[in-house]
Amino acid sequence: MMQILNQSFYNRNAIRLAPELLGKVLVRNLNGQIISGRIVEVEAYLANQDEAAHAFKGETKRNKSLFSKPGNSYIYSIHTHFCLDVVAEVPTSVLIRALEPIDGIDKMKELRNLSAEALAKADEKSLTSGPGKLCKALGITKELDGIDLTSEKSEIYIMDDGFKLPESKIIKTKRVGISKAKEFDYRFYIKENKFVSRKS
């Protein structure tokens, strides 16, 4: 049975929320068209004791969504891309790093804007296997920063479709691409899932 995740689901420390988000379905309503994918890789970011977290230095104009409320989006740009976090217990958050495409795969291909050559050999695996890639494939931009993910009226929300992920299928490792606080095992992904951005 399909059930939308509510605010109390999100309102816990990001380290506890992150593995619970694995297997849930991220839904994008793009002008009425549904694009969706199962979450297969995430990372938790804390605050006070986590130098890699955007919330580490306190609230700024950029990260104000982290200080808003559990279940809101936090979307920011990095280099030439956007990334999507869900706000957990304020101001911690969970970065969505990879999806297994479900609905709207043709639309994802269109939004990724791949070259004809890249499109020809693009398997579904490369469409959403990274935080920047999945934002592009789902048409997620900074305009959607701070929106409420707990309502089906929103342009982005997350569903539980009844998929049950066994504990034994959750792999926990160090986070990717950060220069500080590298030692923490705050990255979680689904074992043997080909849509994760990388192994180990």
Added chain:
DNA sequence: ACAATGATTGGCT
């Protein structure tokens, strides 16, 4: 006002 930086990606070696 200006310089440095980055929770990434894609292409090339």
Added chain:
DNA sequence: GCCAATCATTGTC
């Protein structure tokens, strides 16, 4: 594995 792309945000002057 290494590196450039490219720009919003941030800190400093």
